[in-house]
Amino acid sequence: MNYFFALLGSGLAVGAIYGLVAIGFAIIYRATRVINFALGEMMMLNAYIAHTIGVHTALGFWGLVPVVIVVSVLLGLVIEFVLIRPMIGEPTISIVMMTVGLAVFIRSLVVLVWGAAPLEFSASPGDIVLSLGPVRLYLAQAIAIGLLLAIMAGFAVFYRYTRSGIAMRAAANDETVALLMGIDVRRIYALAWVLAASTAGLAGLLISTIYELGPDMSAFGLRGFPATILGGLDAVGGSAAGGFIIGILENLGEGYVGRGLKEIIGFVIILVVLMIRPFGLFGTRNVERV
């Protein structure tokens, strides 16, 4: 039974990270109907920048949190302004390919600048082990779970009660009508990219403390996909829940069924979800069939 709870604990933690990445996908998809294939790479670039700043200023984990947020806001704004905004009105395939190009670019850039070997990430919130009943978690893992829950709640409030959140939903619903109602759709798009970059940036910081900081980190971006598909591509809270489910399933599958399952179980889930319930567990039902 202890084995089960150990698997559950690490599953919850990795699930929280997937959830943070998945939220990033969902925010951008919901606002702009584009899947940002560069999210994992943006997350990685952010973590590397945070690492460099951390090394030079000796900031601890909590000191790096605002740094990461500032860096991701800048990164999100620059990418949106330089690459995505000029593409508004182009076919979706072009915009998606733009993000794919960006992903390749950032991944190569990171390896060229920081090298291919994983880096030592010293800023850690501490090695305290928390016990939640039978489940034991490191502090960083607990922070990941807590952060995800907080961000989920935050987005629920944001979309429901704030001016920008309602504007974002309006723009997602119908761009033209939103424009006619006086909503600055371009600003809403930029906001979506900034928010997505920030959640991904925080995920990047957590990944570098819990696991390691290396070029393989961008794979977390890829592995956040199953979470967002399972939860619903346009459901922000649902994507977070999807993250937990995928994280736990991956760990249990690896622990009880066999080697090699961890990497692919999420992608098998994608295929199954698309066959049975293409809009995900919590997404809106209007996925168009051909």
Place this chain on the structure above:
Amino acid sequence: MRAGHFKQSYLELVALTDSGAVKAWTAMLLVGCMALPWVASSYVLALATTILITAIGVVGLNLLTGVCGLISLGHAGFLAIGAYTAAVLAVDYAVPIIPGIICGGLLAAALSLLVGIPSLRLKGLYLAITTLAFTIIVTHSILNLDWLTRGSAGLSLPAADLLGISLAGKVSFYYFSLAACVLFVAAAMNVMRSRIGRAFVAIRDHDIAAEMMGINLVAYKLMAFALSAFFTGAAGALAAYQVRYINVDSFAVLVSIEALAMIIVGGLGSIAGAILGTIFMSLLPEFTRWLFDALGSGLTETFSTRALEVRGLIYGVVIMTVLRVQPDGLIGLWRDAKRLWSNWPFRY
């Protein structure tokens, strides 16, 4: 002055080309390709063979992404399936090269239906996601199915021979690849001018209108996907025979993105564009290396130690620049030049 180029019968419309100049150029290109082994060094010949094989896969991807408008990020998976099918058949069952290539293509096409059926019933970007998932499933399965694929150790292929002629040499394999490439390109051109190709274009341009015209969307999308997978699987099998050693690492997601970069740079939806893009993108890393060598900068070392990353950087920049500046690709440049030439001194 002639006001335009008009086609008056259906046969004229579907002909591969009605222009004598195009026929002459094509013949000259073929003769040039045939003569290449006499003038080129063995490095250039190997590069040319790679380009020919890559062109097959890229033309296949172009049928799906450029002509039918469906993005696939998973063609590395089909390439891997084709390569491993041919390799396993050759090593374990001593199957000759041509059946090996056909089996590679067919298996890739069959497995593509497994991915295509769930994702092509939906609109939008679902195919991009599932194909990405598919590549990862394929590479991990290859790694873990040790008894069939030798896992991470990779597989070495024996030299192929065709009707008693050995294909072990660079020159003979070059001719074989050239023949395969011509065959596949001709097949793709014939698909494009037929009912099927027109249906693909109709689906890309407006799927609802296409459905109203009586095109079965699911069937034609699946057909595009399977056809494209067949081309890519066959290219994978050929590549396996060229390198004579395959390993999962050669089929990373970056390969799919390289192929997409090639069709974007060349021009989406055009076979000539796909080939131009393949040539351009294959020569670009060579050209940049040569340029930096010539400039004598300190970057030469970076190029040799970090070749993969430099390639990735170049590909990323080229994809973004082309999408931003010249969305029609190289073939669009060519069309603009041609229009300017024939309409001059008028704008249009």
